[in-house]
Amino acid sequence: MSILIGPMKLHLNGHKELTSYGEVKNIVAGKKVYIPLQACTDILVNAGDYVKKGTMIAKRNDHFVVPIFSSVCGKVLGIEEVELKHNPGQKIDHLVVENDGCEDFERPFEPLDAEKATVEELVTFMMNAGIVGCGGAGFPSYVKYRGAKGIHTLVINAVECEPFITADYRIMNNQVEDLLYGTKAMLKMSGAKEALIAIKTTKKDLIAKVNEALKGQDAMKVVEVPDMYPMGWERTLIYEIFKKRYDRLPGEIGVIVNNATTAISFAEALKEGKPIIEKLITVSGDGVKNPSNVRVPVGVSVAEIVAQIGGYAQDEVRVIAGGPMMGKTATSDEMVITTASNAITILKPDPVDTIACLRCGRCNDNCPAGILPVRINNAEEAGDVKLLAKLRADQCIECGMCTYVCPSKIEVTEGVRRGKALLRAATQK
Ligand code: SF4
Ligand code: SF4
Known part of the structure; x- marks a missing residue:
């Protein structure tokens, strides 16, 4: 079965000008950082141990291997179970480190020359460096390359289609050589002949910069894609480039997709032995005084970041983990930055009067997944798992x-999310 893609993609007002060109601000961690741990994680340190930036503190060890590293220097205080603010009801363990402000870095693994290394060495390195998808998903990247066969193209997703978010744009501008180094290493690991770096056609300055850096690199090139939403979604992007659909994974049609910042993080690991202990993220929206791109240690809260960039624009704001379209509203700004974070959107609350469904079908017509949101909403309300x-x-x-498109201002996506969760819970029984 191949999944249909709905006919519609929309151009959204990006508000990218808020953060595209200002300086990237460095955020200092506060007294404590809360580093999120996954389930099935072996803890490698004890309360009272001293860790440095880069010290491996835990390792996920179920069907995936994902090491986790300290983002600050200081004493380990222990493990605390904390509710995820953007996912109320879900609690996960966090390792708490008391930050002493020291900048010492402990290299947790040696750099690796990507030109000389074998494919197997690169895949193992990527696994042991804890490289995860930096575009918001946080999926362990090595899994895409382990045993990869029949891949003809690596796509580096630099589309960044959600409004407000410019983190990928900024990091690519600042670290174009790293982008190419990481991409080249991934290309080798994939076995593909070609790497396409997908950038929105409106980002002319970035396209020119990457093209300049790519001179003489015949196996890698920029592909320009329309400024539409959700062009950065893997299925939309692949359809745009290859006019092909797939069932579960892009590998079925010979493609691997990785995010641009992931390629840069991989390059930093290869060149410097540096894991992902800090993130460049966008903090933007009309609810914050100075929308900015910031470089922030993992485990620092949104409240600490906002305080360091000038504060909120008003007392009441809505804090969203991610962008305004795909992100999740948080219950508090004590939410912390993870290795997968790419943005925090802060908006002034916009009171809306919801009216009854007009049966206009716009939600159905605009769904890029080709499903029927309004009917899923109704099925969720009726608790009809079979219909879901x-x-x-x-x-x-x-x-x-x-x-976004609903004229009745119904939170259709929330209903569909609940429907998904209901279906998942029923199928896991
Ligand atoms: S149901 Fe709504 S949120 Fe889900 S893919 Fe379709 S349009 Fe997007
Ligand atoms: S877009 Fe809104 S009003 Fe129109 S059918 Fe969907 S839920 Fe109903």
């Missing part, structure tokens, strides 16, 4: 488009 399965609620990518 029939309507393929699980295919929703939570892009936010159905809410």
Whole structure:
């Protein structure tokens, strides 16, 4: 089965000018950092141990291997179970480190020359460096390359289609050589003949910069894609480039996709032996006085970041983990930055009067996953799991488009999210 892609993609007002060109501000960690741990994680330190930036503190060890590193120097205080602010009800363990402000870095692994290394060495290195998808997903990247066969193209996703977010744009501008180094290493690991770096056609300055750096690199090139949403979604992007659809994974049609910042993080690991202990993220929206791109240690809270860039624009704001379309509203700004974070959007609350569904079908017409959001909403309200399965609620990518286009101001996406969760819970029984 191949998943359909709905006919519609929309041009959204990006508000990218808020953060595209200002300086990247460095955020200093406060007295404590809370480093999120996954389930099935072996803790490698004890309360009272002293760690440095880069010290390996834990390792996920179930069906994936993902080491986790300290982002600051200081004493380990222990493990605390903390509710995820953007996912109320879900609690996960966090390792708490008391930051002493020291800048010592402990290299947790040796750099690796990507030109000389074998494919197997590179894949193992990527695994042991804890490289995860930096575009928001946080999926361990090595899994895409382990045993990769029949891949003809590596796509580096630099589309960044959600409004407000410019973190990829900024980091690519600042570290174009790293982008190419990481991409080249990934290309080798994939076995593909060609790497395409997908950038929105409106980013002329970035396209020119990457093209200049790519001179003489015949196996890598820029592909320009329309400034539409959700062009950065893997299925939309692949359809745009190859006019092909797939069922579960892009590998089925010979493609691997990785995010641009992931390629840069991989380059930093290869060249410097540096894991992902800090992130360049966008903090933007009309609810913050000085929208900015910031470089922030993992485990620092949104409250600390906002305080260091000038504060909120008003007392009441809505804090969203991610962009305004796919992100999730948080219950508090004590939410911390993870290795997968790419943006925090802060908006002034916009009171809306919801009216009854007009049955206009706009949500259905605009769904890029080709499913029927309004019918899924109704099935969720009725608790009809069979119908949710029939309507393929699980295919929703939570892009936010159905809410965005709804003239009745119904939170359609939230209903579909609940429907997905209901279906998942029923199938896991
Ligand atoms: S959020 Fe809405 S529009 Fe987007 S994929 Fe899900 S159902 Fe479709
Ligand atoms: S877009 Fe809104 S009003 Fe129109 S059918 Fe969907 S839920 Fe109903």
